[in-house]
Amino acid sequence: MTISIRSVEKQFGRYPALGGVSLEIAEGELLALLGPSGSGKTTLLRVIAGLEFPDSGQVLFDDQDVTFASAAARRVGFVFQQYALFKHMTVARNIAFGLDVRKGKDKPSKVEITRRVDELLKLVELDGLGGRSPSQLSGGQRQRVALSRALAVQPRVLLLDEPFGALDATVRKSLRKELRRVHDATGVTTIFVTHDQEEALELADRVAILNQGRIEQIGAPHEVHDQPVSPFVCGFVGEANRFEGTAAGGRFTSGPVILAAAGAADGAATAFVRPHDLVLDEAGFSARVARVAVQGPLAHVDAVLADGRRLEVTAARDDAGKFSGEVRLAARKVHVFPAG
Amino acid sequence: MARRFRHPTEDPTWAKALIVTVVLAFLGLVLILPLAAVFAEALRKGLGAALAAISDADALAAVRLTLITAAISVPFNALFGLCAAWAIAKHEFPGKSLLITLIDLPFSVSPVVAGLIYVLVFGLQGWFGERLIDHDIKIIFATPGIILATIFVTLPFVARELIPLMQEQGVSEEEAAVSMGASGLRTFWRVTAPNVRWGLLYGVLLCNARAMGEFGAVSVVSGHIRGLTNTMPLHVEILYNEYNFVAAFAVAALLCLLAVLTLVLKTALEAAQPAVRGRGH
Numbered sequence: 001m002t003i004s005i006r007s008v009e010k011q012f013g014r015y016p017a018l019g020g021v022s023l024e025i026a027e028g029e030l031l032a033l034l035g036p037s038g039s040g041k042t043t044l045l046r047v048i049a050g051l052e053f054p055d056s057g058q059v060l061f062d063d064q065d066v067t068f069a070s071a072a073a074r075r076v077g078f079v080f081q082q083y084a085l086f087k088h089m090t091v092a093r094n095i096a097f098g099l100d101v102r103k104g105k106d107k108p109s110k111v112e113i114t115r116r117v118d119e120l121l122k123l124v125e126l127d128g129l130g131g132r133s134p135s136q137l138s139g140g141q142r143q144r145v146a147l148s149r150a151l152a153v154q155p156r157v158l159l160l161d162e163p164f165g166a167l168d169a170t171v172r173k174s175l176r177k178e179l180r181r182v183h184d185a186t187g188v189t190t191i192f193v194t195h196d197q198e199e200a201l202e203l204a205d206r207v208a209i210l211n212q213g214r215i216e217q218i219g220a221p222h223e224v225h226d227q228p229v230s231p232f233v234c235g236f237v238g239e240a241n242r243f244e245g246t247a248a249g250g251r252f253t254s255g256p257v258i259l260a261a262a263g264a265a266d267g268a269a270t271a272f273v274r275p276h277d278l279v280l281d282e283a284g285f286s287a288r289v290a291r292v293a294v295q296g297p298l299a300h301v302d303a304v305l306a307d308g309r310r311l312e313v314t315a316a317r318d319d320a321g322k323f324s325g326e327v328r329l330a331a332r333k334v335h336v337f338p339a340g
Numbered sequence: 341m342a343r344r345f346r347h348p349t350e351d352p353t354w355a356k357a358l359i360v361t362v363v364l365a366f367l368g369l370v371l372i373l374p375l376a377a378v379f380a381e382a383l384r385k386g387l388g389a390a391l392a393a394i395s396d397a398d399a400l401a402a403v404r405l406t407l408i409t410a411a412i413s414v415p416f417n418a419l420f421g422l423c424a425a426w427a428i429a430k431h432e433f434p435g436k437s438l439l440i441t442l443i444d445l446p447f448s449v450s451p452v453v454a455g456l457i458y459v460l461v462f463g464l465q466g467w468f469g470e471r472l473i474d475h476d477i478k479i480i481f482a483t484p485g486i487i488l489a490t491i492f493v494t495l496p497f498v499a500r501e502l503i504p505l506m507q508e509q510g511v512s513e514e515e516a517a518v519s520m521g522a523s524g525l526r527t528f529w530r531v532t533a534p535n536v537r538w539g540l541l542y543g544v545l546l547c548n549a550r551a552m553g554e555f556g557a558v559s560v561v562s563g564h565i566r567g568l569t570n571t572m573p574l575h576v577e578i579l580y581n582e583y584n585f586v587a588a589f590a591v592a593a594l595l596c597l598l599a600v601l602t603l604v605l606k607t608a609l610e611a612a613q614p615a616v617r618g619r620g621h
Contacts, residue, residue, distance in 0.1 A: 051515055072521040084512035088534040098520030101530070153520055 001062055001156045001189055002027050003048065008057030010043055017043040018054070019213040025157075025191060030183050032200035033193045035210035036236070041193045042161055044210070048191065049159050050074045061156060077150030077188075079160040083142045085134040091145050092117050092130035098153035120148035123182060140171040144178070151186065158183075160192035164199060176203050197237050201225060209233050231270050231337045240272040241311040244339065247271075252336055256306045257285050261336045268339035275300070275314040277333045280322060284330030287311065289323045299323065378596055381589035393579075393587035394594055401567040402575035402591070405483065409558075409571060410551040413490040418544050421498025426532070428499075429506030430514065440503070446495045454492045455560025458485055481563030486571060489557035494547045501543030502536055509535055541609060549602045553595060 003025040010018040018040045025031050033041040046052035048059060050071035059067045066074050086094050093100075095117045099108050108116065121127050124144035134142055143163065150158060163179065164172040180203055183190050194200050200207045201221040208218040209232075217229045228234035235242060245254025247269040252261040259271055287303040290310070294300075299320035301313040315323065351359075382390045393399060424443060428436060446454065460466050462479040472479060479485045513535065517527040533540075555573040562569045564578065572595050579588035 049519060051519065071515075071519040075521075076519060078516065078519045080512045080516060082512060084516040086513060086516075086531055086534075097517065097522070097530075101517075101520065101522040101526055149516075149520075 003157060003189065003191075004058075004060040005044070005048070006058040006060070008044070008047055008054045008059065010040075010047060010052065010054045012043075016213050018047070020057070021210075021213070021215055023208060023215060023218065025189060028187050028189055030180070030190045030203065030205045031192075032204035032207045033191060033210060034195070034197060034200040034207050034237070036195060038212075039210040040213040041195075041210045045159050045161055045191060045193050048157070049076050049078050051078070075153060075156050077153060077155030077158045079143075079146045079150050079158070079163055081162045081165055083134075083146040083166075085142055085145055085149070087134055089134075090130065091121075091126070091132050091134065091137070094134065094145055095120055095130075095149045095152050097149065116152060120152055123151070123185065124148045124178070138171075139167050140175060143167065143175060147179070147182065151182070151188070155188060158186075158188045158190040160190070162194060163192055164194070164196075172199075179203065201237070207237075209236065211236075228272075228335055231272070234272040234335050234337070239275050239312065239314075240335075241275065241278070243271045243273070245269060245271065247336055247338075252334065255309070259331050259334045259336075261334050264336040265338055270337050270339050272335040272337075273311075273331045274333070275312040277331050278311070278313040278329050279315075279332055280319075280327060281330035282328050284328040286326055286328050288326055292320050292323050294320055303327070303329070375596060378589055378592050381585060382593040384589075385586050389586050390590040390593070393584075393590040396587070398567045398570070399575060399587070399591055402570045402572045403594070405486070405570065406552050406572040408483065409487050409490050410548055412487050413494055413551050414544060414548050416491055417494050417547050418498050418540065420495065421500075421502055421543060421547075422536075422540065424499040425502035425506050425536075426528075428503050429509075430511050430532075443496050443499050443503075446493055451493055451554065451556030452560055455489050455557035458488055458492075458561050462488075480561055481565065481569060483569065485561035486558050486569065489561045490551050490554050493554050493557050494550045497547035497550060498540065498543035501539050501546070505536055505539040506532075538609065542606060545602050545606050545609075549599055552598055 003023075005021060005023040005025075007020045007022050008018055009016070009020055021040070021044060023044075033044060035041045043052060047054050050066065050069055050073070053068055057067070058065060061074065071078070086097065089097070092114075096113050099113045099116065102108070117130060118127070121130055124147055126141060126144055126148070129137070129141070134145065137145065143166075147160075147163075150160075160179075164175055167175065176199060179190075179192075192203075201224075204221060206218060207221055207224050209216045209224060211232050217224050217233045219227075224233060225238050228237060234240055243252070243254040243257055243259075245252055245257070246267065247253075247261050247264040248266050250260065250262045250264065252259045252264060252269060252271045254271065259273065261269075261271065285305075287305050289301055290304050291302040292299055293302075294317055297317050299315045299317050301315060301320075301323045303311050303313055303323075305311065313323070313329065394403075424439070427433070428440060459480055461468060462472060462485065463469055464473070464480070466480075479488070513531050514527050517531045518524075522530065553573060554571075555577075558571055559574055559577075562571070562574055564570060564574060566578070570578065572591055576588050576592045576595070579585075579591065
């Protein structure tokens, strides 16, 4: 199912949460809503779910206008940040809830419900835990229960609010893969909210970056990383060294730092250079190496400029030895934006 | 003997002993001694005399009225408390903080005032006094007035118990239920109610204890008609004022027993609660 969001606005009191957001989500897509806290990403997710209604704008599921349809009528699966599992019900009852509350001929038989619950438990690799209470499960297991409960109603779209936020790093990594696997197995259109850019880039087909209630950029992970359209996106997605300076005649200057900036408009500008785009180059600007930390196949270099500013360089581990004392650096790639 | 190391936050033995002694002495003086005195006085002329005082027709009428009052006002306030807590904890609406303050009003107002306002509204000289007489409806100096005053005084108990509980639980479980297609009523019965049932029960018990024991407000609206509008606390006062000490203390002892029973129930519930939660049902 495709989802169209058309100039949706939403205010909480005098605080604008969404300021005219438009977005198309394709059938079967896995989309990440990425942004800092207060950027409106959770509000947008709740508007899509029908847990919040916009002040203006439209939400369409396929061609059907669902802007003011109830959450139940939209048939969405929602995974809450703290999972919101029903504490007093067993895991199996939790998963069966959406089927249990159906009425009349829509309600599946007991046997049918049991079969479906077993199927879902198997999908999230929790077979045999149906009789447990949520309080007897680990954080990661609760997350899986929440996921299968949301999937039980065979939703037209699966929505997840910070799905891995409450988990520790190891569990988070494995559950990311799990979500991708479940998404590929069910083919359900999926939207998840996160503030973790690594998570968004690793997991999603496309990433929408929100800032102050607006979408700054939307695109494939490599697009938003390699071709950021705004200083915000450049600073928020991936690591970057930031320089304030001036551009003139295809060169960007900021103190001792001089970078090639072909095509940049003359005037005050902000330049971003990813740590891995800084390379040793005799023709470059000079910096002093303060510290080299080796991590796996990479070497992270802390360097200090003549005017005291610090910058980060990432190099191959094999080249770690070349970073000592005074070095000369140049950028393979620079993102320059007019200051404003 | 090996030196025993004291935990940093542990008080020295003499301090612990002092604190425990002070607490116990205080409790003994203001709580246990009077309670023991009630039972001692009641049994001064033997168990037979005490039982006779309780089974006296007027005493039985007082017991009946007390139980009827509690049986009506407690369910009413349980329902009100549930609605109020639901509205306050799960919804945003203008005047919410005013409502929270108003719910506490019966706690801060003197019970005598609580009784008087009903006399002013429904009494002979009150706002609706004449109209009520025209229709031959008696509220003041009759059972309805006693029930109204009791409802007023015990209004906050259930709501006060449930509001923080429901606020802490938030709305995400309800949202989850609704997003899976559950109706409002079903969400309430299947999700909200099971989550608050212990708090509700606890509130009901406290509400009940107070409903049976209320004196001030009920005294104002009762009219003290023996065998008719006397509740147990009022009956105790009348007997005492008539120097009928054994009977007064016997009825008082019965009230105490009801209160103790409430506390025992409450403690049993608290003890049972985690075990029940652990089983997940």
